[in-house]
Amino acid sequence: MSLTNATPLEVAQAARTGSRKLAVLSTGERNAALTAIHNALADGKDEVLAANIKDLEAANKAAAGGTLSQSLVKRLDLGKKGKYEDMLQGILDVRDLEDPINKTTARTLLDDNLTLSRITCPIGVLLIIFEARPEVIANISALAIKSGNAAILKGGRESNHSFAAIASIISRALSTTAVPSDCLQLVQTHDVISDLLKLDTYIDLCIPRGGNKLVRHVKDSTAIPVLGHADGICCTYLCGDYPAEKATKIIVDAKVSYPAGCNALEQLLVAPDALATTLPTIAEALLKKGVSLRCDPDSLAALKDNLDPHSAALLQSSTTQDYDTEFLDLILAIKTVANVDEAIVHINTHSSHHTDAILTLSSAAAEKFLAAIDSSSVYWNTSTRMADGQRYGFGTEVGISTNKIHSRGPVGLEGLTIYKWVIVGDAQVSTEYGAGGKLWKHERLPIEDEDIARNAEEKELLRKYRIGEGVMSS
Amino acid sequence: MSLTNATPLEVAQAARTGSRKLAVLSTGERNAALTAIHNALADGKDEVLAANIKDLEAANKAAAGGTLSQSLVKRLDLGKKGKYEDMLQGILDVRDLEDPINKTTARTLLDDNLTLSRITCPIGVLLIIFEARPEVIANISALAIKSGNAAILKGGRESNHSFAAIASIISRALSTTAVPSDCLQLVQTHDVISDLLKLDTYIDLCIPRGGNKLVRHVKDSTAIPVLGHADGICCTYLCGDYPAEKATKIIVDAKVSYPAGCNALEQLLVAPDALATTLPTIAEALLKKGVSLRCDPDSLAALKDNLDPHSAALLQSSTTQDYDTEFLDLILAIKTVANVDEAIVHINTHSSHHTDAILTLSSAAAEKFLAAIDSSSVYWNTSTRMADGQRYGFGTEVGISTNKIHSRGPVGLEGLTIYKWVIVGDAQVSTEYGAGGKLWKHERLPIEDEDIARNAEEKELLRKYRIGEGVMSS
Numbered sequence: 001m002s003l004t005n006a007t008p009l010e011v012a013q014a015a016r017t018g019s020r021k022l023a024v025l026s027t028g029e030r031n032a033a034l035t036a037i038h039n040a041l042a043d044g045k046d047e048v049l050a051a052n053i054k055d056l057e058a059a060n061k062a063a064a065g066g067t068l069s070q071s072l073v074k075r076l077d078l079g080k081k082g083k084y085e086d087m088l089q090g091i092l093d094v095r096d097l098e099d100p101i102n103k104t105t106a107r108t109l110l111d112d113n114l115t116l117s118r119i120t121c122p123i124g125v126l127l128i129i130f131e132a133r134p135e136v137i138a139n140i141s142a143l144a145i146k147s148g149n150a151a152i153l154k155g156g157r158e159s160n161h162s163f164a165a166i167a168s169i170i171s172r173a174l175s176t177t178a179v180p181s182d183c184l185q186l187v188q189t190h191d192v193i194s195d196l197l198k199l200d201t202y203i204d205l206c207i208p209r210g211g212n213k214l215v216r217h218v219k220d221s222t223a224i225p226v227l228g229h230a231d232g233i234c235c236t237y238l239c240g241d242y243p244a245e246k247a248t249k250i251i252v253d254a255k256v257s258y259p260a261g262c263n264a265l266e267q268l269l270v271a272p273d274a275l276a277t278t279l280p281t282i283a284e285a286l287l288k289k290g291v292s293l294r295c296d297p298d299s300l301a302a303l304k305d306n307l308d309p310h311s312a313a314l315l316q317s318s319t320t321q322d323y324d325t326e327f328l329d330l331i332l333a334i335k336t337v338a339n340v341d342e343a344i345v346h347i348n349t350h351s352s353h354h355t356d357a358i359l360t361l362s363s364a365a366a367e368k369f370l371a372a373i374d375s376s377s378v379y380w381n382t383s384t385r386m387a388d389g390q391r392y393g394f395g396t397e398v399g400i401s402t403n404k405i406h407s408r409g410p411v412g413l414e415g416l417t418i419y420k421w422v423i424v425g426d427a428q429v430s431t432e433y434g435a436g437g438k439l440w441k442h443e444r445l446p447i448e449d450e451d452i453a454r455n456a457e458e459k460e461l462l463r464k465y466r467i468g469e470g471v472m473s474s
Numbered sequence: 475m476s477l478t479n480a481t482p483l484e485v486a487q488a489a490r491t492g493s494r495k496l497a498v499l500s501t502g503e504r505n506a507a508l509t510a511i512h513n514a515l516a517d518g519k520d521e522v523l524a525a526n527i528k529d530l531e532a533a534n535k536a537a538a539g540g541t542l543s544q545s546l547v548k549r550l551d552l553g554k555k556g557k558y559e560d561m562l563q564g565i566l567d568v569r570d571l572e573d574p575i576n577k578t579t580a581r582t583l584l585d586d587n588l589t590l591s592r593i594t595c596p597i598g599v600l601l602i603i604f605e606a607r608p609e610v611i612a613n614i615s616a617l618a619i620k621s622g623n624a625a626i627l628k629g630g631r632e633s634n635h636s637f638a639a640i641a642s643i644i645s646r647a648l649s650t651t652a653v654p655s656d657c658l659q660l661v662q663t664h665d666v667i668s669d670l671l672k673l674d675t676y677i678d679l680c681i682p683r684g685g686n687k688l689v690r691h692v693k694d695s696t697a698i699p700v701l702g703h704a705d706g707i708c709c710t711y712l713c714g715d716y717p718a719e720k721a722t723k724i725i726v727d728a729k730v731s732y733p734a735g736c737n738a739l740e741q742l743l744v745a746p747d748a749l750a751t752t753l754p755t756i757a758e759a760l761l762k763k764g765v766s767l768r769c770d771p772d773s774l775a776a777l778k779d780n781l782d783p784h785s786a787a788l789l790q791s792s793t794t795q796d797y798d799t800e801f802l803d804l805i806l807a808i809k810t811v812a813n814v815d816e817a818i819v820h821i822n823t824h825s826s827h828h829t830d831a832i833l834t835l836s837s838a839a840a841e842k843f844l845a846a847i848d849s850s851s852v853y854w855n856t857s858t859r860m861a862d863g864q865r866y867g868f869g870t871e872v873g874i875s876t877n878k879i880h881s882r883g884p885v886g887l888e889g890l891t892i893y894k895w896v897i898v899g900d901a902q903v904s905t906e907y908g909a910g911g912k913l914w915k916h917e918r919l920p921i922e923d924e925d926i927a928r929n930a931e932e933k934e935l936l937r938k939y940r941i942g943e944g945v946m947s948s
Contacts, residue, residue, distance in 0.1 A: 020822055024846050102845075108867050114856065116866055123878045124848065200693070204878035219674070219697040225879050226697075246901035253903035348494055370896050371576075372498050374598065382588065382899030391904065392590055392895070393582050393916035404597045404678035405699050406880040409895045421866070421883045422844050425856035427720035429727035430865065442867035 008195035011152060011185045012202035015125045018182030019150035023122050025178050027099040033145050033179040034095035040173035041138060041166065042088055051165035052078040052134065059158050068158065075133050076159055087135040090396065094142040097395045100413040101148045107445035111438065114425040115445070120417045122148030124204040127196055127224065129154045131210045134162035141170055141184050143398060147416040150183040152196065152203065160188055197222035209399050212326075227411065229402035231326045231352035232262025234384040237343040237369065239360035240273030244281040246381070247359050251282050254357075254383040256289045260328050262400060263355050263387040267323060267333045269343045275302035275336060283334075287311050291330045294318035298336035323350050340365045344372045351375060353402050355387040355409075376402055376409035482669035485626060485659045486676035489599045492656030493624035497596050499652050501573040507619050507653040508569035514647035515612060515640065516562055525639035526552040526608065533632050542632065549607045550633055561609040564870065568616040571869045574887040575622045581919035585912065587900040589919070594891045596622030598678040601670055601698065603628045605684045608636035615644055615658050617872060621890040624657040626670065626677065634662055671696035683873050686800075701885065703876035705800045705826035706736025708858040711817040711843065713834035714747030718755040720855070721833050725756050727857040728831075730763045734802050736874060737829050737861040741797060741807045743817045749776035749810060757808075761785050765804045768792035772810035797824050814839045818846045825849060827876050829861040829883075850876055850883035 006014070022030075041048070059076050062068035078084055106118040126149050130136050137153055144151035155163045167186040174181045187196070196203065200223045207227050208218045215228045236254060238247055254265035270279055275298060283293055283303050294316045295303060304312045322333040323346075337343045340358070347356050357379035358369040366380040377387045387410060389397020394412025401407050407415030432438050480488070496504075515522070533550050536542035552558055580592040600623050604610050611627055618625035629637045641660040648655045661670070670677065674697045681701050682692045689702045710728060712721055728739035744753055749772060757767055757777050768790045769777060778786045796807040797820075811817045814832070821830050831853035832843040840854045851861045861884060863871020868886025875881050881889030906912050 020846065020848060023848070024842075110860075110865070110867070223693040223700075225699055225877070227879075249901055249903055253905050257903075257905045366898075368498075372494065373894075374494060374497070375894065377895040377897070379897045380899065381901055382897050383903045385904035386584075386897055386899075387895075388904075391584070391907070391914065393584070393914065403699070404892055405701075406892075408892050418878055418880075418882050420847075420849065421851040421861075423851070423853045423856050423860055424840075425854065425860075427723055427855055429723055429731075429857040430859035430862075431727050431731045433865070440865065440867065 008187075008192045009199065009202075011187060011192075012125065012196060012199040014182040015150040015152050015185050016202045018180040019122065019125050019148075021180050022145070022150060022183045023101075023124075023148050025148070027102075029178040030099075030145055030148065031095050033174060033177040034091055034142055036173040036177050037138070037141065037145075037170050038088055038091040038095075040169045041091070044165070044169040045084055047169065048162060048165045049079050049084070051161040052076070052159075054161040055134070055159050062158075072158065076162070078134055078162060083135065087138050090135075090139050091142045094139075094146050094396055094413075097146065097413060100146070100417050104447050105419060107447050109441050109443040109445055110423070110425075111428060111433075111441050114423065114428050117422045117424075118419045119422055120419050123416060123418050124149060125202060126151045126416070127154070127203045127206040128152070129193065129206070129208045129210065129214065129218065131156045134159040134166065136209070137163055137166050137186070138170075139396065140398075143396065143413060143416060144184065145179055147413050149416055150185070152185045152187060154187045154190075154193060154196075157188075157190065163188065194221065197224060200224045207398060225406070227399070227401050227403055227407060227415070229262060229352070229354060229400050231402075232264065232354045232400075233266050233324070233326050233350065233352040234263060234355045234357075234387075235267040235269055235347045235351045236265055236357040236359060236384060237269040237337070237340065237347070238271060238274050238278060238282075239340070239358065239362065239365060240271045240277065241361045242274070242278065242359040242381075244278040247278050248282045248285045250357075250359060250381070250383045252285050252289060254385050255286060255291055255332050256330070257383075257385055259330050261385065262326075263385050264328070265332065265384050266325070266327055267335065267350070269335050269337045269346060270299055271340075271343075272298070272336060272338065275299060276306055279303065279334075280306035283307060283315075284311060286332060287314050289330070291332055292316060293332055293334055294322045295334045296336055299334045326352070340368055344369060348372070348374050354400065355379065355384040357382065357384055376400070482661075482666045483673065483676075485661060485666075486599065486670060486673040488656040489624040489626050489659050490676045492654040493596065493599050493622075495654050496619070496624060496657045497575075497598075497622050499622070501576075503652040504573075504619055504622065505569050507648060507651040508565055508616055510647040510651050511612070511615065511619075511644050512562055512565040512569075514643045515565070518639070518643040519558055521643065522636060522639045523553050523558070525635040526550070526633075528635040529608070529633050536632075546632065549605075550636070552608055552636060557609065561612050564609075564613050565616045568613070568620050568870055568887075571620065571887060574620070574891045578921050579893060581921050583915050583917040583919055584897070584899075585902060585907075585915050588902050589898050591896045591898075592893045593896055594893050597890060597892050598623060599676060600625045600890070601628070601677045601680045602626070603667065603680070603682045603684065603688065603692065605630045608633040608640065610683070611637055611640050611660070612644075613870065614872075617870065617887060617890060618658065619653055621887050623890055624659070626659045626661060628661045628664075628667060628670075631662075631664065637662065668695065671698060674698045681872060699880070701873070701875050701877055701881060701889070703736060703826070703828060703874050705876075706738065706802075706828045706874075707740050707798070707800050707824065707826040708737060708829045708831075708861075709741040709743055709821045709825045710739055710831040710833060710858060711743040711811070711814070711821070712745060712748050712752060712756075713814070713832065713836065713839060714745045714751060715835045716748070716752065716833040716855075718752040721752050722756045722759045724831075724833060724855070724857045726759050726763060728859050729760060729765055729806050730804070731857075731859055733804050735859065736800075737859050738802070739806065739858050740799070740801055741809065741824070743809050743811045743820060744773055745817075746772070746810060746812065749773060750780055753777065753808075754780035757781060757789075758785060760806060761788055763804070765806055766790060767806055767808055768796045769808045770810055773808045800826070814842055818843060822846070822848050828874065829853065829858040831856065831858055850874070 059073045063073050101120050103120045108116040206224045208215045219226050353375045355377040356375045370378050389410035389412050392410050398411045401411050533547045537547050575594050577594045582590045677698050680698045682689050693700050827849045829851040830849045844852050863884035863886050866884050872885045875885050
């Protein structure tokens with residue numbers, strides 16, 4: 001991990017060179033590096049927390065001066081009970097996930113002794129730009145090494161001291177392992193970012209972890225592919241047949257459990273036959289939790305008729321803009337739609353293609369919705385807050401992607417891999433096939449045994465079996 | 475298919491709207507549209523060829539004036555024996571491929587009655603920019619409709635009349651099918667491209683099919699993800715243990731069979747113990763085929779010692795730049811490398827990460843090479859010309875990608891798809907799980923039965939079985 005005054009080009013080149021060495025290390029060597037990082041950070045806790053106090057002091061001053069929010073100060077604090085230990089445990093959790101690389105995911109017999117395999121491999125060099133939370137550096141470093149990728153990390157300015165301390169410890173730890181230290185590069189000054197974004201020869205993927213503005217800026221400034229999401233405008237469509245109690249439970253979870261999350265609910269679409277029946281129960285529960293309800297005329301009228309005067313007095317009228325806004329706050333826009341088709345058109349136009357849900361007992365309506373909604377996650381009878389890598393069983397996540405290519409929804413280790421095509425042959429050539437020549441076999445071969453054969457001996461046996469004895473003899 | 479004077483924004487919006495309708499059509503409806511296009515183009519052959527003659531006349535004039543190459547004129551000609559029929563057959567070939575969308579590729583039981591599925595779906599709207607060959611419009615239209623994507627197509631100026639005729643026929647054919655005509659938009663003027671490249675809200679993926687300059691220009695001008703390859707600098711490393719006869723067969727195929735192809739061999743790396751043994755045989759065969767050999771000092775000396783004086787007189791010395799050049803011609807750069815490690819470093823630095831091969835009998839050397847080479851296709855004992863969608867068994871290809879994300883190597887229908895995450899639940903919510911709450915099951919469920927159950931009844935049965943009777947009752 002570099003903390004030198006290297007130029008952006010030197011940083012990117014070093015990461016690229018390191019990435020090729022990292023890519024061919026064994027699962028055991030990569031896992032051992034994660035163990036070493038974990039142990040070094042456990043031993044270096046005092047050193048990191050001392051640096052963190054410097055960041056906190058500066059942040060508190062800035063907050064007192066009004067140039068930094070109190071919530072940001074809180075996010076900086078690594079000394080909060082359990083936070084450091086969670087960071088340490090996160091490294092071991094990533095280490096213990098299944099190795100995402102060197103997996104055969106497809107095999108085709110092209111001809112006798114001519115086999116095509118698709119094998120997962122690292123992407124190469126990642127550029128990850130993230131905000132204040134200093135513990136993210138440990139998490140991202142673990143994900144990068146586990147997936148065999150080098151990473152250039154740019155953190156928030158506010159956590160500079162904490163970053164430097166963590167980076168220095170990780171660097172020392174890596175020097176005792178097979179993973180080259182160059183595989184993790186920390187850049188601390190903001191002005192290098194624009195130079196790094198030009199280096200698409202060396203950097204393969206950029207992951208900005210931050211707000212809309214950051215992601216937009218990165219996308220507009222680079223030819224490097226960008227993985228990220230700009231907004232989280234999530235919608236739920238409530239049908240008249242869905243029980244009020246379950247609907248309330250789902251909507252309250254989606255809106256209230258973490259309003260600042262990108263998977264929080266921002267819009268509730270309501271079928272006409274739910275306006276006077278289910279909606280009032282839901283609205284009452286949301287108002288009790290302090291949620292502001294911004295209603296279209298139909299839902300406003302229905303709620304005014306069905307809520308007690310005190311609750312009714314809290315209702316607000318929505319504006320057109322409310323249906324294109326990520327509130328990230330205890331605010332919910334409510335809109336009446338005629339039917340599932342209208343709900344689909346509204347969501348495909350106004351949601352941010354992140355996570356949208358339908359609440360209904362009708363499998364016909366649900367299947368129409370699940371098929372037609374163009375979002376990374378689409379749910380039937382559950383909360384939009386389910387959109388999360390840990391909840392999906394990925395162990396951890398790099399972020400949530402609203403991209404339409406590569407990786408969509410919560411991105412786990414698999415999203416940090418790609419594949420290569422490998423052909424093993426015996427001097428067959430292209431001109432032997434086609435018009436008048438040999439025919440391709442194109443026979444799909446099983447790959448399951450790849451997963452079953454876990455130990456090295458079995459894999460070696462399989463390899464020999466597949467290559468065939470005769471292939472190697474000239 | 476629009477041939478109106480619509481603005482780029484209108485074109486993109488219409489494609490987006492059409493794409494959502496196309497995305498929910500059944501396999502049968504999409505296939506029926508391909509049949510209709512095929513039949514209409516078969517019936518309209520005279521109309522298309524009449525338009526094609528206009529393009530050819532203009533092109534011949536330009537060629538006579540020196541502003542267009544003769545090879546481009548040839549590529550324009552749809553009247554060449556068998557070309558039109560090949561175009562028609564290509565549409566039926568794509569129609570008969572397996573449907574790439576609505577496939578379940580992963581399933582996880584999150585909890586009782588709470589199932590997560592990953593289901594393939596179209597990407598949305600493609601922008602495809604291609605060069606002269608007018609038959610590509612039929613091929614690309616077929617691929618787009620088959621994969622459920624809308625496409626905005628921009629062809630070369632030289633084939634304007636042919637495009638317009640084909641587009642008009644496809645448009646009429648689509649109007650009799652379930653596929654909205656708006657799903658295929660033809661743009662004919664070059665100046666709209668820069669506006670279209672700004673519309674990343676409506677366009678999900680850009681595929682430039684053309685030279686290095688076009689791809690670079692597109693990548694530098696847009697925030698839309700770009701799928702393509704800039705160069706095809708392919709290398710082969712020859713070890714001393716590989717038999718001369720097989721090596722010659724492979725190298726001649728790779729260099730000579732289609733030198734203008736992006737998968738043609740441009741560099742031969744030679745181990746020291748092959749210089750005086752195998753290399754002379756290979757060099758002799760290449761020289762006979764008219765290939766210019768540009769040699770480093772060691773290979774030049776070895777060949778001069780081992781070839782007859784006439785052949786030796788044809789040899790050239792290489793320059794540094796020859797090892798970074800895509801010749802696309804009967805030229806081969808030859809370089810001596812000390813061992814497989816040096817070959818790997820050279821290829822990872824100088825090849826274009828397209829397709830690289832090793833020729834050896836040593837499985838140790840081959841496995842090192844296959845693991846360490848960072849290219850989309852890596853081969854053991856076969857020709858780099860194997861890198862092709864048809865040869866890989868994809869039926870057809872959109873192009874070859876040297877991207878490090880989404881799709882790598884020959885891109886077939888699968889590269890035009892992405893997935894969505896679908897959860898079917900029964901009012902479970904996020905706050906019920908985690909610290910002190912319920913535990914996630916995260917049990918991987920089988921997906922094979924999805925493939926086995928081909929008919930609608932079986933699929934419906936499976937669906938009901940998975941959802942469970944109890945889920946739907948409130």
